[in-house]
Amino acid sequence: xxxxxxxxxxxxxxxxxxxxxxxxxxxxxxxxxxxxxxxxxxxxxxxxxxxxxxxxxxxxxxxxxxxxxxxxxxxxxxxxxxxxxxxxxxxxxxxxxxxxxxxxxxxxxxxxxxxxxxxxxxxxxxxx
Amino acid sequence: xxxxxxxxxxxxxxxxxxxxxxxxxxxxxxxxxxxxxxxxxxxxxxxxxxxxxxxxxxxxxxxxxxxxxxxxxxxxxxxxxxxxxxxxxxxxxxxxxxxxxxxxxxxxxxxxxxxxxxxxxxxxxxxxxxxxxxxxxxxxxxxxxxxxxxxxxxxxxxxxxxxxxxxxxxxxxxxxxxxxxxxxxxxxxxxxxxxxxxxxxxxxxxxxxxxxxxxxxxxxxxxxxxxxxxxxxxxxxxxxxxxxxxxxxxx
Numbered sequence: 001x002x003x004x005x006x007x008x009x010x011x012x013x014x015x016x017x018x019x020x021x022x023x024x025x026x027x028x029x030x031x032x033x034x035x036x037x038x039x040x041x042x043x044x045x046x047x048x049x050x051x052x053x054x055x056x057x058x059x060x061x062x063x064x065x066x067x068x069x070x071x072x073x074x075x076x077x078x079x080x081x082x083x084x085x086x087x088x089x090x091x092x093x094x095x096x097x098x099x100x101x102x103x104x105x106x107x108x109x110x111x112x113x114x115x116x117x118x119x120x121x122x123x124x125x126x127x128x
Numbered sequence: 129x130x131x132x133x134x135x136x137x138x139x140x141x142x143x144x145x146x147x148x149x150x151x152x153x154x155x156x157x158x159x160x161x162x163x164x165x166x167x168x169x170x171x172x173x174x175x176x177x178x179x180x181x182x183x184x185x186x187x188x189x190x191x192x193x194x195x196x197x198x199x200x201x202x203x204x205x206x207x208x209x210x211x212x213x214x215x216x217x218x219x220x221x222x223x224x225x226x227x228x229x230x231x232x233x234x235x236x237x238x239x240x241x242x243x244x245x246x247x248x249x250x251x252x253x254x255x256x257x258x259x260x261x262x263x264x265x266x267x268x269x270x271x272x273x274x275x276x277x278x279x280x281x282x283x284x285x286x287x288x289x290x291x292x293x294x295x296x297x298x299x300x301x302x303x304x305x306x307x308x309x310x311x312x313x314x315x316x317x318x319x320x321x322x323x324x325x326x327x328x329x330x331x332x333x334x335x336x337x338x339x340x341x342x343x344x345x346x347x348x349x350x351x352x353x354x355x356x357x358x359x360x361x362x363x364x365x366x367x368x369x370x371x372x373x374x375x376x377x378x379x
Contacts, residue, residue: 019282024275027260033247033278034257034344037360040282044364048371093320093339093370100339 004063010056010077015047018061022073025063029071031122039120042101043073045094046116050077053084053114069122070103076115084114136165137208146201159196159207160189166208167192170215176234177223184219191218239277242267244357251346251356281357282364323373331366338363 006021008014019040026036047059056079064072085107089095098105104119142162148155171184195211246267250258260278264271324332334352337343338359345363349356 016282020275020279023278027271027275030259030261032257032259033263033356034346036260036278037345037363041360041364041367045367052375091317093317093367093374096317096339097367100342 002065005060007058007060010051010059010079012048012051015044015051015059018043018047018059018075021061022063026071026120029065029122031071031120035120035122038101039071039073039118042098042105042118042120043075045097045101046073046075046118049086049094050075050079050114050116053077053079055079066119066121070120071122073118073120074110074115075118076110076113078113081109081112081114084109136169137163139206139208142207143201146199146207149196156196160192163192163208163211164189166211167215170212171219173216174219174223179223184222187222188215188219191215194218236276236280239267239269239273240281240357243274243277244281244355247346247356248349251350257344257346257356282361320370320374323370326373327366327369331362331369334359334362335366 004021004025006018008017022039022043023036026039031039043061050056050059056077058078060076060078062074064074066072086092089107095105098116098118101120102118103121104117106117108115108117142159145155145159145162149159167188168185171188172181174184175181191214192211195207195214198214199207199210201207243263246263247258250262250266254262258266260271260274263269264274267274269277324335327335330352334348337348337351338345343351345356345359349359352359
C-alpha cells in the first residue's frame with residue numbers, strides 16, 4: 001500500500017480520527033491486535049505532545065509501509081518550533097510510553113514543523 | 129428545528145406564559161408542563177444507549193429549566209427552537225459525565241463485546257495476539273466490522289466490560305501487591321510520583337507492567353484475569369489522566 005496521509009484540525013477532540021486511521025492501516029498491514037492498540041496509544045501520546053505547543057492549526061499524519069516489514073508514522077503540527085524537541089524529553093513518561101509502544105521514536109522538525117516519527121516493526125505471525 | 133418538534137408544543141400558549149413569567153412564578157410550572165412532550169421526545173432519541181429513559185427525561189428536564197431561565201422572548205425566536213439544543217446538550221453532557229459511549233450504536237457495542245471474547249480465545253490458541261483478519265474470520269465479520277467494533281470499544285466504557293466481576297476483583301487485588309514494590313521511576317521522573325500515587329492500585333500496576341516492564345496487553349490481561357480490551361482502555365484512560373494532572377501542575 002502506498003502512503004496514507006491525513007490532516008485534521010489541531011484539536012484534542014479530533015485525535016480519534018487519527019487513531020481510527022492508524023488502526024485501519026495497521027490492520028491491513030497484518031499487525032496483531034496488541035500491536036494495533038500500541039499504535040493507537042502511541043499516536044494518542046504523540047498528538048498530546050504536539051497539541052501542547054502553541055499556535056498550531058492542523059495536525060498531519062503520514063503512514064508509510066516499510067519494506068522491511070512494519071510501518072512508520074510521522075505526525076506533525078504547523079506550530080512554532082521554538083520549544084521542540086521538549087527539553088529533557090527522555091526523562092518523561094511520554095518517552096517511556098513511546099519506548100514501550102514503538103521500536104523507534106524520534107522528535108524532529110519536518111519542514112520547520114515539530115514532528116514525532118514512530119516506527120513499529122511487524123513480527124510475522126507464527127514466529128512468536 | 130424540524131416540524132416534528134414544533135408540533136409537540138403549543139406555541140401560542142407558550143408565548144402567553146413567557147409574557148406572564150416575570151410577575152407570575154406559576155407560569156414557570158406551566159411552561160414546564162407545556163414543553164414536557166418536547167423533553168420526552170428529545171430524551172427518547174437517546175434511548176437504548178445504556179441509560180433508562182426515565183433518567184434521560186429527568187436530565188432533559190434540567191435542560192428545559194435552564195432554557196426557560198435564559199430565554200429572551202424579545203429576540204423573536206420561538207422558545208422550542210431555542211430550547212432544543214440546550215436540552216440535547218444537557219443529555220449529551222450527562223452521557224459524557226458518565227463516561228458512556230455517546231455515538232456508539234448498540235450493534236457495534238455488541239460486536240465489541242463479542243470481539244473481546246474472540247481476542248481472549250485466540251490468544252490462548254495462538255499464543256499471541258490475533259490479527260484483525262484472523263479475528264474477522266473467527267467472528268464471521270468483515271474486517272471493517274472488526275475495526276468499527278474496536279473503535280466502539282475505545283469510545284469509552286461499554287457496560288459489562290468495565291464492570292469488574294467479583295472474581296476479577298479478587299484475583300487482581302490478590303496478585304497486585306507484589307508489583308507495587310518494584311515500581312521504580314526513571315531518573316528525572318520524580319514529578320510524576322505524586323500523580324502515580326493517586327491512581328487506583330490496578331491502574332498503576334497495569335501502567336507499570338506495560339510501560340516499565342514491557343509486557344504486552346495480552347500478557348497483562350492473562351496475568352490479571354481481565355479482558356485485553358479492558359487493559360487497553362485502562363491504559364489509555366490512565367495516560368490521559370496523568371497527562372492532564374502533569375499538565376495542570378506545570379501550567
